[in-house]
Amino acid sequence: MGRFRSTLVLTVICLGLFGYIYFYESKRQASPAEENPLAFVVQADAIEELTVAPAGGESSTLRKSEGGWDLVEPSAADADDVAVENLAQALASLEIQRVVNDNAVDLAQYGLAEPTVDVGFRAAGDTTPTHLMLGDKTPAGTEVYARTGDGNRVFLISGYLEGSFNKTPFDLRDKAILKFERDEVVGLDLAGANGAAALAKNGSDWTLSAPVRASADFSTVEGLIGQIHSGRMTSLTASETGDLSEYGLDRPVASATVLAGETRLTLEVGGPAPSGSVYARDVSRPLVFTIPQTLLTALDRAPSTYRRKDLFDFRSFNATTLEISRDGITMAFEKAEGDEPDANDGDVGSARWRQTAPEPKDIDAAALESLVAQLSALRIESYPADGTPTGLDSPVAEVAVTFDDGARQERVAFGRVDTGVYGARSDEPGAGVINETTFQSIMDGFDDFK
Numbered sequence: 001m002g003r004f005r006s007t008l009v010l011t012v013i014c015l016g017l018f019g020y021i022y023f024y025e026s027k028r029q030a031s032p033a034e035e036n037p038l039a040f041v042v043q044a045d046a047i048e049e050l051t052v053a054p055a056g057g058e059s060s061t062l063r064k065s066e067g068g069w070d071l072v073e074p075s076a077a078d079a080d081d082v083a084v085e086n087l088a089q090a091l092a093s094l095e096i097q098r099v100v101n102d103n104a105v106d107l108a109q110y111g112l113a114e115p116t117v118d119v120g121f122r123a124a125g126d127t128t129p130t131h132l133m134l135g136d137k138t139p140a141g142t143e144v145y146a147r148t149g150d151g152n153r154v155f156l157i158s159g160y161l162e163g164s165f166n167k168t169p170f171d172l173r174d175k176a177i178l179k180f181e182r183d184e185v186v187g188l189d190l191a192g193a194n195g196a197a198a199l200a201k202n203g204s205d206w207t208l209s210a211p212v213r214a215s216a217d218f219s220t221v222e223g224l225i226g227q228i229h230s231g232r233m234t235s236l237t238a239s240e241t242g243d244l245s246e247y248g249l250d251r252p253v254a255s256a257t258v259l260a261g262e263t264r265l266t267l268e269v270g271g272p273a274p275s276g277s278v279y280a281r282d283v284s285r286p287l288v289f290t291i292p293q294t295l296l297t298a299l300d301r302a303p304s305t306y307r308r309k310d311l312f313d314f315r316s317f318n319a320t321t322l323e324i325s326r327d328g329i330t331m332a333f334e335k336a337e338g339d340e341p342d343a344n345d346g347d348v349g350s351a352r353w354r355q356t357a358p359e360p361k362d363i364d365a366a367a368l369e370s371l372v373a374q375l376s377a378l379r380i381e382s383y384p385a386d387g388t389p390t391g392l393d394s395p396v397a398e399v400a401v402t403f404d405d406g407a408r409q410e411r412v413a414f415g416r417v418d419t420g421v422y423g424a425r426s427d428e429p430g431a432g433v434i435n436e437t438t439f440q441s442i443m444d445g446f447d448d449f450k
Contacts, residue, residue: 036095039148039157040130042123044092050084051120051129052167060169071173075239078174083167090164091121091132097143097156104154110145111135112154117166120149134162175232177291178267178282180260182229187259188221192300199306208306212429215308224306227298228256228267233289234277240286247271247279247288254300269296304383311380311412311423311434314403316373321402323357324446331449332357333368355449363449371445375399378439380423380432390422390431391415397443414439 053059061073062084069079100110107113115133122129131149134157138145143156188199198210199221206216237247244250248271257266269291270279277290321334335351352365353372384390392415400411411426414434421439424431 036097038092039094039096039132039146039155040091042092042121042130044085044088046123047088047091047121048124049122049129050087051118052087052165052172053118054166054168055116057168060167060172062172071169074169078179079172080174083172087119087164087167087172088121090161091119094132094157094161097158099153099155100145101152101154104147104152107135107147107152107154110147110154112145112147117162119165132165134165137162170233170236173236175289177231177233177280177289178228178258178265180229180258180263180265182225184260184263185225185258186261187257188225189257189259190255190299190303192254194300194302197303197306206306208303211303214428214430216306217308217310220306220309224298225258227295228258231267231291231295234275234292235273235290236287237273237279237290238288241281241288244270244281244288247273247281249279249281249288254296256299267299269299307380307383307432308428309380309432311378311425311432312376312401313408313410314401315376316369318403318405319372319376319401320406322372322375323400325398326396326443326446329450330357331355331446333363367445368449371442374438374442374445375401378423378434378442381435382433383430384422384433386430389417390424391417391420392422392424392431 048064050062051059052062058074060071062069062079063072064070068081069084071077071079104110104112112133112135115135117134118131119133120129120131129149133147133149135145135147135154137143137159138156142159144159144162145154146157147154186201190197190199195211197208199216200207200209204218206218206221208214208216241249249268250270252268252270254269255266257264266283268281268283270281272293273279273290275290276293278293278296279288280291281288319335321332323330323332325331333353333355335353353363353368354365355361355363392413394415395413396416397414398411399414400409402409413424413426415422415424415431419436421434421436422431423434
């Protein structure tokens with residue numbers, strides 16, 4: 001009986017303790033967490049001027065204008081609007097983690113007698129700037145001692161925020177290598193060790209106008225323009241160009257001229273710089289900067305790189321007739337409305353392929369449709385050097401396709417030299433290398449219709 005009574009008492013105590021904990025915790029969790037106070041009462045978009053004195057570096061002065069932010073000191077330049085707006089936002093949202101000393105007499109013990117970073121800002125309506133000064137990190141390294149410029153109150157801010165304020169002039173300047181409107185580009189001239197190329201936009205298509213006149217590969221050209229447009233300096237070497245030979249820019253190894261509307265901008269690339277970069281300059285500005293080696297590689301490519309890679313324009317869904325001539329035999333096929341179920345989908349009256357030469361006959365329309373799709377997908381892998389034997393003086397196959405309801409026709413001849421296969425459009429100069437395995441597979445497929 002005594003044991004039962006003890007057990008009952010313990011059970012009641014446990015239940016009471018559980019109830020208290022549950023009630024207390026639920027009340028505590030329901031209460032909103034206290035927010036840390038802000039260091040400044042200011043809106044980021046109200047800040048009109050900033051000064052930044054980074055740790056051991058050159059100071060910057062920035063002012064807001066109608067077009068964005070301008071770097072005023074140490075030299076006039078466009079600012080990186082995103083970087084500056086992030087800095088302004090960091091100031092406006094800065095939280096005080098804890099006040100260490102309301103009126104510190106010895107600021108040196110916090111590293112604030114001579115701050116490592118000093119950021120000043122002036123908002124609209126202010127006559128004098130407000131300052132944030134950063135000192136040492138706490139022993140744990142998770143927080144930084146800070147104070148404002150109007151007193152000796154020392155407080156802590158999160159340590160990771162130090163990088164938000166410790167900005168050099170280069171960090172805050174616009175680092176675009178060339179500034180132009182991406183959608184206004186109508187021309188691109190390139191020169192380098194691998195040759196020169198001139199490209200012009202015609203409507204939505206690109207044309208290679210030199211060294212030969214040919215259709216250009218849209219994605220390749222647009223990709224390069226994108227790289228130039230998004231290209232950024234990796235460092236600023238000189239604010240004044242001075243002796244260009246010092247940077248290998250007296251005789252550039254490559255150049256790119258962008259024509260965007262009425263704007264014509266030229267990027268010149270010189271010799272190698274430290275850390276695997278290369279020297280470069282925008283000829284319209286008195287600067288020397290560095291860019292990644294990868295951008296030089298992208299600029300200095302053979303002109304044939306920019307030629308179109310699609311051997312055919314047609315696609316299986318818009319082709320209406322196809323002729324293929326091989327070994328003295330021409331096989332012809334046409335797509336027409338059928339009265340019987342189509343082998344592709346079983347629908348009566350849907351378009352299907354029939355053979356019309358050398359004699360009319362029904363065929364496996366699905367098999368031919370597959371070959372037509374493979375043929376239309378043939379791509380040129382590269383363009384050989386001038387004078388390379390291509391076998392096109394005696395083609396192994398010639399293909400003619402009518403498409404877009406008969407409005408367009410294209411012809412392509414194929415040559416073979418040993419195991420190399422080459423394709424040439426009738427409306428384009430030269431020939432391109434075709435994958436031999438893919439080509440042979442398509443030809444074997446057409447042999448099944450003989």
